[in-house]
Amino acid sequence: MHKNKGFSVEEKIRVGIINYLNTRPLLYGLQFPPITEKIELIEDVPAxxxxxxxxxxxxxxxxxxxxTQKLSHYSINGNYCIGAIGDVASVCVFSQVPLEKVEKIYLDYQSRSSVALCRWLIKNHWKxxxxxxDARNESYLEEIKGTTAGLxxxxxxLQQRPRFEYIYDLAGEWKQATGLPFVFAxxxxxxxxxxxxxxxxxxxxxxxxxxxxEVIAKIPEGIYDLKKYYSQDLSYTLDEEKRKGxxxxxxxxxxIS
Structure with missing residues (x-):
């Protein structure tokens, strides 16, 4: 591990990016010169x-x-993020019954921030x-039925949205609880x-x-209204309010830790 040394001029900076639809606008801009000459892109799930x-x-x-809780030191770079000032549409608890009737909640294994936020909302906001x-793989999606909900x-x-009567959007719930926008990544x-x-x-x-x-044109149609998703649900600027959140x-x- 070479975290303490500086970068040499010829060294490519290894950039990891989430391979979800929500990152596509940021990823698009990283695929053109001059930035392409300076980076190596690595895509994977958040966790x-x-x-x-x-x-x-x-x-x-x-x-x-x-x-960041697991890093002895870190920097948050630049002025962009994956955030939301209200409902985000793609981070939700899905259920067939209202929250007060839910007996079990599965938590997605693909993200630590969303899980931590969900646990906080369960205890402090939804009470x-x-x-x-904690889900271990995709099979938990089939368990979301009856009084069992799932994050x-x-x-x-986005694909689950048509299937459930009750959808609790974590970014919207955070805004309701704190008055602040949420930064996922x-x-x-x-x-x-x-x-x-x-x-x-x-x-x-x-x-x-x-x-x-141009970003949307490269994505197959039918998953969700991507124009709405990118311009209304998601908010990418890491502004002062998001920094407060x-x-x-x-x-x-x-x-908690």
């Missing part, structure tokens, strides 16, 4: 990317913010006491990235967000 960052196998990752089960994130959550590194690189990296992120029609969530996490 796996977090492991890669911890183990020094990537230099910066768009990772669940909860992972319910169901049995909580599902990412593209799979940010560009986290374990060693300082060059300032010039961060400036260029931000420009690449902004480029993708400015070309949403992020700081509060990280404080909650540190109080």
């Amino acid at each position: 796996k990317l977090a492991e890669l960052l911890i183990n020094g196998q990537i230099d910066v990752g768009l990772v669940p913010v909860a992972i 319910i006491t169901p049995e909580i089960v 599902v994130i990412g593209d799979r959550a 940010a560009w986290v590194s374990t060693r300082k990235l060059p300032d010039a690189f961060i400036t260029e990296f931000d420009k690449a992120n902004a480029y993708g967000l400015a070309h949403l029609d 992020l700081a509060l969530f990280l404080k909650i996490l540190s109080d």
Whole structure:
């Protein structure tokens, strides 16, 4: 692990990015020069990317913010993130019955931040006491029925939406509980990235967000209204309000641990 040394000019910076629809606008901008000459892209699910960052196998990752609790030191880079100022649509608890009748909740295995947020909401906002089960694989999706609910994130959550009468959106519930937006993932590194690189990296992120029609054109139709998803449900700018929401969530996490 080489987290403490600087980057050489010729060294490519290893960039980990979540392979969900929600990252496509940011990923799009990273596929054009000049940034492509300076990075190596590695795609995976959030929890796996977090492991890669911890183990020094990537230099910066768009990772669940909860992972920062496991890092002795870290930086949050640039001005973009995966966030929401209200309902996000793709991080939800799905159920066939209202929350107060739920007896068991499965928690998605693909993200630490969403699971931590869900546990906090269960105890402090919804104030319910169901049995909580950490899912291990995709089979838990078949268990969401009757009085058993489930937290599902990412593209799979968008696919679940037509199937359930009760959908509890975690970003919307957080906003209701705290008055603040929520940041699910940010560009986290374990060693300082060059300032010039961060400036260029931000420009690449902004480029993708400015070309949403091109981003959407590359994705098969029918999963969800992606124009709405990218321009209304998701909010990618890591502004002051999102930084406040992020700081509060990280404080909650540190109080729990």
